[in-house]
Amino acid sequence: MTEQQRRVVGVLILVAIAIGITLGVAAWGWIS
């Protein structure tokens, strides 16, 4: 991977963490 692709994947990892936390909160709201 090029340096630019690495940077993009780094940003996507942060976005994925944010989406995961949001999904976790939503799933908890649904099952609780």
Add this chain to the structure above:
Amino acid sequence: MRAMSRGRLYRTVAGYLAGVTLGAMCITLVFLGMRSVMEIGGACAEGGPYVPVQPCPDGAPIALIGGMFGAFGAAGLMIWFGSRLGRDYVALVFLGWPALFISLGFNFLQFGLNPPWGGGVEWGFLIPGVLFWVMGFVPLGIGIWGWREARRGMSSSRTAAVNRLSDSATLSNRIEFAPNAFGSARPVPAPGPRSDPDDVDEALVDKLERLSTLHADGSLSDEEFAAAKARILANQSLDA
């Protein structure tokens, strides 16, 4: 790391990101499930031969058990796809440990210092909270320190490795001419007989294999690998 097609790279990154998303979701579920149990005193049990003294909050069992097993699945996805992207991406999996222990330790400390039912500090929560933070922050600190050391060391060893490969490829060219006693350059015979072509080919394959190994383990970037490979092949064609 072998160069992969664009489609395969996208699929690999997508699989890796799915693992990251699942991991974050599972840790969040465990965090929230734990809080719901702590709000009713920190324990719940129902069914089976036991008297249902304290029913579990809705969703807590599936959040805690599902979240834990899901986290292992997420780690599996990150390791599987991350191994195709490079070792740094596999190493990110280990951040799940401090993420889990620091977040759950926060729950313990918050409920230990300020229990919902009042009555001052709850030592039964405070002590696990401190232990969880030690278990989370100490490996995180060691990991960050090791990562910085590795990056510092890698850059120097990487340079040395490239230089060694370049030197071994260009040595025979650099000693073709040497200054004589009068200071002028004249041709001097190369040391020893010219190698057998088969030996040369074998040496070339060895160099390329070593280079490929350094590239595969992430010590060399794609650009460095391509440059070093081109240099070795160019010197090889000059020798031949």
